[in-house]
Amino acid sequence: MSYAYNGSDVLHDVTLSTGVGSTVAVVGPTGSGKSTLATLMVRLIDPDRGDVLMNGMNARHLRPGEVASAVAFVPQEALLFDDTVRGNVLLGLDREDAAVWEALEAADVAHVVRELPDALDAQVGERGANLSGGQRQRIALARALVRRPRLLVLDDATSSVDPEVESRILNRLRTSELPSTVVVVAYRRATIALADHIVYVDRGRVAEAGSHAELLDRCTGYRSLVTAYEGGRTGRRTEGGVAAEDTNGDARSGASTAEADEGRTA
Template structure:
């Protein structure tokens, strides 16, 4: 909570002004019963109406000022809490973008979404209500006790005896509710994950007729969330009734003692009436403090989750640069990696590529193909071994420099709701001429020109108004648009027909001769002309060489080629891709 509260420091003056205005408004509320007691006990007995009107006008003025000051303070509180939340949400989003993939995986996408939305909202509500009620309630409580002690010290003692009981109730409720709200946010993460999976996979769900199953899955997590919320609510629900019971018992004692003292001539009626008004004010203040502690339970739970992210230290430091003279553009030297730190996902991978050469990677699902690209993009760091780019350890490269020289297209990648131009350029300073050239090489020019608006054609979120092949060609164009030195195509042509795929490979070899390419594919035809082909199985290289070499030496590769192309056709040389 301390880190989140540090965001209030730049707004110290605004908070001070809010407190001053709240203090003035609260004092106006406290003056009203005091003036009432004076009117009843001192002014009315004089039988001078103008004095009653004068003091009554003072009460009305206090009431008007109270409303004005409280409205001003509430608006100021809303502005301050909004600014703090804006900065907090900005920093949280920025931090999430800076995390390594390993750190992001530990948080999970669904949890990141709920932290950015629900948790920051809880912080906003906590800060807003703390400024509004958390300042006003203590002033009314302390001020009420002071003024009631002036009116009647004996009755004030009765009232004061109820406060420790209420404080104990609030402490117990808060202590029990914070862990429950922590759990509630965790279950909310699960519900967000289920919702995301259903939204993204809605077509598959409908196609397989699993709508009822997904409804049941959502109902299960929804019921779990409701149950946790019920438990938290049950604990919190006891706070107000118990506090009200304590205050009402105190009020009953005050009425009895007050009636006795008035009857004995020890107190005056106006003082008792004012005291009862103060009792109501103090009761409201205690209820307000109780609500603040309840809100703080949510705020503390959300602050912990936000601080967990904000205080994560970088686990991918940039190493000191040390460049070696080498003929290789890309080099994997005995690279191994594990996602969970227990079992390697790839083991002892070694290959080297000169500038402009092409590496084809093929293997079964789960063999480690995409893991290699993740390491080459430094989304993760190697467990052992070293990756070199131009003779420099990838861990010593500036991340911006690495991304600027790399073009990447995945099989199912991010397409935003924007124009074709915006999707290809993706906030990079790329001319229309370069965009058209990228579209031409990616075999996307024809369908883009066929649209009414060309580059300004609007694409729906996730490319829902494009075919699978059109989306992949658009993603390949994005990868090519910045003229990268390193091009990575991770099964990026799987939705293309053979003719389009062949045309893509031909244009890549002609237009990007100096681009080092790494092509992951399921088709032998897509990588057949590569300078090197790497065959993966269970994270290990079981074959490495040219197509012709692997046809002779690697049974797995030969089997794949013969099944896909036929033994006779598989041996026919094809246009090289790099």
């Protein structure tokens, strides 16, 4: 596939396949085209050249609603409405509370919601202001999971979540029946290491693909990026400001430690 914004190519002849049941990490320098690739996979945009195939079917030719019922996309910035937790998870979908709780459990935020005065009926405030950034991200993840998508694409969607919690969530997703396939645009070493398959994107091309060990061995760009995440302070976007990878390769956003993350609703 190829894709251009306003005539300027950002993805060039990218070919990528994700095996059903696999967890794939998309890694690459900033501006390399990871988010563009992620949005193409869920058909938020269509490629200028080439096609996205879902179970061998050209996504352009699927019936309206067919893609939306099979895939879910969670962006970095969780958009919550001034509504209840339940309303934000379901967005009009008709599901029992048990399904909402199940999705909240999978997103590792059920315990937070249980402690809110009105639980599922608790108001999250304008843009989810009553919750921390990491909690908002997990509610947005629950919103995706309650739809039981076959393909889940996370575009840095857990950047404000404590790294241990993020690992727990991803481990759960990997082993669950649905979503069967998870694609995650990832920055943290621990997240990347959880993936079965890693795709290294550089300047709009898939430069390398393979396991973490294989890429460390044969891809200089990947090696230096992972090393930079491990050892340096790699500034990048978060809801609250700039995050940095600490010496353990864990992204932190200022005060967004686990305690701060959980503390907002206390």
